[in-house]
Amino acid sequence: MLNSLTLTDTLQKLKNKELSIAELYADLRASLKVHADLNVYVTLNEQMENDAEQQANTPFLGVPIAVKDNFCTQNLRTTASSTVLDNFIPQFDSTVTKRLKKAGGVIIGKTNLDAWAHGSSTETSQYGRTLNPRNPEHLPGGSSGGSAAAVAADLCIAALGSETAGSIRQPSAWCGTVGLKPTYGRVSRYGVVSMASSTDCPGPITKTVEDAALLLNHIAGNDPYDATSSPTPIDDYTAAVGASIKGLKIGVIYMDIEGLATLKGLFEPQLKVFEELGAHVEYAQAMDPHQAVGVYTVVQRSEVSSNLARYDGIRYGNDRSFFGTEAKRRIMLGTYTLSKGYADQYYLLAQKVRTLFIEDYKRLFRTYDVLVSLTSPGFAKKIGASEASAMFGELEDMLIEPSSITGLPGINVPCYHDSTTNLYLGMNIMTPMWHESRAISVADAFEKHTPWNAWRNRKRV
């Protein structure tokens, strides 16, 4: 099936006329039918073939891209997987989808997410849960579960997701794909449904690291419509692909966290490849990530309670009675943490602990060029797992929350595959702010020198 190609390969074959847009989309349509039960897409762009035919002289030549349903897409329904926006047709594009279209990418449809991006399972979507294509009895993770599943099931050539605290990297880990969370401010948030304004990051979810680099090239960069987007010029991230990682100092963190003992045996051997490639690997001590949970919880819920205040059904959408349980919980908790008499106790305190994490990473990066850890404290959980606790997501994302709240970039790459369950473990590769290129080089090297990437090692699919 042509839709199982990577972005890089698809573009090459299109350029060489080894395949046509029509053929590609025909295969994609067939796959979409076959895998409809995975419930990956909330809305399909029925014009996709027409849109693709017009992209002849563009960098992306009309390739089909999946977009998380929290990006506003002009004239294409956008729901954030909540029935509050069941009938919402944006009259404008987010900056990211605008840039994607300008580059010649075509939106296949809007992928499922945890409603309002609140979650790490995609189970809180008001349009049904998405299943993990690797093993449909399991969850794809979240909140960008739909996008990660779309990539894993080849229901797209590449995808866009967003991360507030794990929402790109964790579903990528659970679905065995690449997920790149850029530095906060590297990619514009304009037109993306706001969750936690101070940590939201749009980013690519792809089949390979070089695909992610290519996609990042086209969506990253300063945006005058987003005052928090960085004025620093972007790199050519594809130049980092294939670069040597010799001499890099890699610090391995969070290995001493309770509950990771069983995974240690699976994860640690994977680090050898870095030494073989000339990098230096060492264990390092980082601030306890449990403390990031409280910070993230307060910051996210406080900011979200304010960000979701605009949904009152007057100018668009349905009224606030349509909010799902999780959304109601978060809005209300955030209202509480900001209220008179409590704001200092919670919101202000959380921002101070955030500073401690920032300083801790600064300290670590004085010694190390790169930090790695497990992305998720386990394989993809079974369906229904998220209902166990109100704090499910936060605990699942504990290992990646510190880098989210501090704005650091990080990439997830598959680093282990269980052949009985067909499920994956992911490795999170982090660098200082603005050093996505270095993370890309390390991730790319790992991907090419290990058997875990499903597309580079076809027999694993």
Place this chain on the structure above:
Amino acid sequence: MTAYQLVCGMEVHAELKTASKMFCGCKNDPFHAAQPNIYTCPVCLGMPGGLPVANKKAIEWTIKLGLALNCKIHLFSHFDRKNYFYPDLPKGYQISQYDQPLCYDGNLETEYGTVRIRRIHLEEDTAKLQHKTVNGKQVSLIDFNRSSVPLVEVVTEPDIISPVHAKAYCKSLRQILRFLDIADCDMEQGGMRLEANVSLRSAGQTELPSYKTELKNINSFRFMEKAVAYEMERQAHELDTGQTPIQETRGWNDAKGETFSQRVKEDAEDYRYFPDPDLPPLHFTEEDINKIDSELPELPAQLKARWRTAYDIEPKYAEVLTEEKETAEWVEHIFALAKTQHVLPATVANALVNKKIAVQIGDAPSTVLAAVVQLSQTDDVSDAQISEVVQIVLAENPALVEQYMAGKTQVFGFLMGQTQKKLGKKVNPQQVRAMIEIQLQLYNHKK
């Protein structure tokens, strides 16, 4: 009956007349829009993913206003979200300023006393609500053309001591806003909105009263003055019976000549202020502020003072003629011309204010002057005649002139006497005095 004193502070909002809105590039022209909802975008309409970017000019103008009111400027400042729900607030929060307003600790002089300015901050305006019956239902119609227009809020200390003081404060503030050319302050359209916090305390008491009533939705200075006066009486009656007036918002009913309750406020609202994460903070240097300061135009107080020394214009005339910037500019041209023609600017001022001549703003200065001269020619003595005589007197008494210049101002009386004697008529001493002063100045320059 106890004697009470007024404890009153004012909060005034004024829309800034920038070309674009506060946090987006939509056109800022809500009053003249041909249709509702034609100046909107994802940001000011509160669409998902809309993000604010602050208008540089609005910030500079707010600082300008602060400097004009002798305020200190916070070199570090930022915007906060004020969270509450109302249909005219598209995001469910208003971007405003809470603990680091751009300006603070200033003052405004009025003829009834100084009013201290507690703070001036910048925020965005809400949409406009209209109540109507449509298809038999009572509804509110919303127009977002006004949503996110820049709004400057000026808050005073409770220094206002009388209804007429309140009116004078509002007038002076509006005058400054217009002189700075940053706001039109069209009261009827809501370009300037007045709120007063009114309470009473026993005469001689220094503590602030335990309650206050808010006067709101009053769109004229006159009504505000009346409302404050009415409130003083109403609250005095209540206090006399041993009751404390309740905390509430009241409006003014001019037809009935009374204030009326609009909303009872039990507790202060919980707006859950926090710094807006979408807007990086502001950081100014002393140089930035000095630059803005150097660009301040001449303000009414300075203008009136200058007219006093340069043209000998009495405060009461200056007050009237400087009310509007355009008028002041026009009048100044006439004063300047008058001096070269040996006509007293004071005479011109008198003629204009007392409407002794039929002219209008924009008439050529020479035309106006001619009309004034005509007037004075029907008086006993023309300025030209006095001028001639004064020049002779000064020429005849060079030693006295030198003495005057050296500081011996007593000789002035002698010069006055000489002039009047020479004129041999009953002339307006003030006219003579003024003319001598002008000639002495000219004499000085000739040297």
Place this chain on the structure above:
Amino acid sequence: MKNFLSVKHIAQLANIPITAVEEKSLEAAFQETLVVIEQMQAINVSNVQPTYQVTGLENVLREDVIDEARMFSQKQALANAKETHDGFFVVPQVIAQD
């Protein structure tokens, strides 16, 4: 904690309609979450400044120019509204407030 601010009061502040059943389940969820975030209070933050924004950016401002490209037509502005009338958005009448 919730002795001072009831779930009902918070729902009002947050403008979220909740049923009596939801009130109960929300109370339980609240408790769970508060346990987690209260652990934060054990951390020593003396002399630590809060970080509200990780970018370190300052003075990101726009020039006072009209951006025609982004402005909606009236039609676009009203496109998703449930109820409109003569170019206005419509809501059931609200009591005159501030």
